[in-house]
Amino acid sequence: MASSSSAAPQAEAFPDGTTDYVPLRKKTYDIRKPHITEQPITLQNWYQHINWLNTLFILVIPAVGLISSYWVPMHVKTGIFAVAYYFFAGLGITAGYHRLWAHSSYKAALPLKIFLAAGGSAAVEGSARWWSSLHRSHHRYTDTEKDPYSVRKGLLYSHIGWMVMKQNPRRIGRTDITDLNDDAVVVWQHRNYLMSVVTMGLVVPTLVCGLGWGDFLGGFVYGGILRIFFIQQATFCVNSLAHWLGDQPFDDRNSPRDHVITALVTLGEGYHNFHHEFPSDFRNAIKWWQYDPTKWFIWTMKQVGLAYNLKTFPGNEIEKGRLQQFQKKLDQKRATLDWGIPLENLPVVSWDDFVEEAKTNGKPWIAIAGVIHDVGKFIADHPGGKALITSAIGKDATAVFNGGVYSHSNAAHNLLSTMRVGVLRGGCEVEIWKRAQAENKDVATVTD
């Protein structure tokens, strides 16, 4: 049921449902041929290491667009259209490629699927099938060698390096995309990818601006090329910035991080620590004040009946994760602090010796809760005054310390633990007296 097809002999102990990525277009592709990435980059072969097609799309054409914009005046209507089209393309990637196809976090009716696939094409970031397959590897093998855009290889690599440089397909972790192969929209877009990209990325913006208000050139440069450039750079940030900048409220074993800046740039994909922990949740942010327009879009589609089965992770589990991560940080912090000598490492002192040391040898010792404390250095600093603390030397001050005279703060208890010098044999004074009574023995009478 799980494994769809695999030419290579399957050696795994457990059928893990994954397959090598099988391209639907380039029929001659053979995964077993040696790959250029297996050779080191040299002055002679460097150009073979570069993926020139990707470089053309994500670097050369945008550069040409940027330069030519110098001569192309910006029409107000074209500007507004370009921004709207930017959001359309962005949602194609975030609500479509990412949350619908890569993570199946909700189900979409056909019109919505077509809308999202069209938007995704307009963003010029590969087909939904290719993108989702890689993205699943990214989640399954985050930060490892099999992660297609591991941030451990550098911020620039995770941003565009993984597209500009050729990648060894055998390195990328395998994933199960049988569900995508069953999705007609995904398969159609994949098979007609080049046509889709040219149409949605360039032709449509040019025609809209041209037929709409006569600005063919502006539509091409601003609505097409430059808008593509900006949406690409923005969504690439999910792989770079979102693994580099911000907090880790749910798990800090891997690189994903939460940051509002990333969220602002990426239509809400910036709560990436949450997302890697709860990838099947249609939300990336759960608080109402967090910026997640992709979530709002999906929710709106649900209201109009185009989206359904929106998956959410149980709130209880989310809070558990947050709590455990907090606890982890707290434990790390705790280990860096001084909590006083552990009781088991302290010498055991008898009551009589304790009194003797304090009374005869002038040791500034006070017994509290069965532990002997040297308060010598603290007498002058005692917020309750010298007199009170001095009056307790050589005595059991458990009761007075704990409310008899003053109910000391938590801080005072902490401070006390740093002054430990010994443990009383038998516990508090009263215990010692009770035992003596029971054993009918005499204890040295304590006099003030």
Place this chain on the structure above:
Amino acid sequence: MASSSSAAPQAEAFPDGTTDYVPLRKKTYDIRKPHITEQPITLQNWYQHINWLNTLFILVIPAVGLISSYWVPMHVKTGIFAVAYYFFAGLGITAGYHRLWAHSSYKAALPLKIFLAAGGSAAVEGSARWWSSLHRSHHRYTDTEKDPYSVRKGLLYSHIGWMVMKQNPRRIGRTDITDLNDDAVVVWQHRNYLMSVVTMGLVVPTLVCGLGWGDFLGGFVYGGILRIFFIQQATFCVNSLAHWLGDQPFDDRNSPRDHVITALVTLGEGYHNFHHEFPSDFRNAIKWWQYDPTKWFIWTMKQVGLAYNLKTFPGNEIEKGRLQQFQKKLDQKRATLDWGIPLENLPVVSWDDFVEEAKTNGKPWIAIAGVIHDVGKFIADHPGGKALITSAIGKDATAVFNGGVYSHSNAAHNLLSTMRVGVLRGGCEVEIWKRAQAENKDVATVTD
């Protein structure tokens, strides 16, 4: 050494160094006479319950000032002077009455003491001796009946009610002020309080503005009356707002709270949770970005040689307090979450029964780490797909769940714990097989 004088017979078991407050001025005062507060407030006696002198100073005169300001034009120089004089009076209370005399958090040379006592008089909030005695009771008996301005009696009570209404002196917790009685500046200011107040509160501002730029009336109204009103209300906020608004990063057993608004109003006394926990620290805020101008003032005085022995609580102890409070909140939060059925409450199931239930009776059971989980409701939602999770039914999936196929997130482990239905007798599958081997018994062979 500790107890200075006490007319009432001393019945306490432990000499706690405290005394009833002994006024230095009103010689006829007798603490054993019945007090008006012991009678309920009625239509006949309500005016006897009111402390008219205080009411005059903190309500009537300010009201007169506010009304008269309508006719008195505000001179720019007078305005600037009033603000400067406001800070002078404020520091008299915060750096003087509070941190120097009530808490002995540093030592001051004579000129600084005189400066602070003069500022304190200008604020018209009682003598340093009276103020510090009450404030020590407030710290020692925070939030209890003995607290002179307990916020438990209402925000308004803690703000001005405790001054406007007469108080039973026997109710207020007793404190040790022997050190203040030894301080010449404190005693002098106390004995000459009325003269000090009139001079510093009204005469000086009137003369400065009058002789300086001819604005006698403005000096009296703005530099005197209204400035007094504002500094009073501001510093009263330490007793009200600081026990009512904000966070409790160090201890939440009592009411003190940290808030930047309170800090802004009170020259830095707003980090009141910290302050009640570490009262002998000359700082109220320890982070550089927190607003504590009183601390900056004391620090500056140290640089010019007028303040010394600035006390700070050890950083290690402060962090311990913060950590423990965090831990406490985390534990409270933990108790509200569902952590799954405890293992000891689960039925113990033998390996053969487990396999039988899954294979023959179609129970969607998966064994992981010796615990049996019912994944039935989760199969359709599994982010790793239906196929993989289904393939593990009736098996021990410990290894595949923990990295064999996919190293599941912390969130997945949490979720798993909510699906518990039983414990495997003997632990993981491999344990059962090893034991069978050792005992030379046969185990039902598991076939896929």
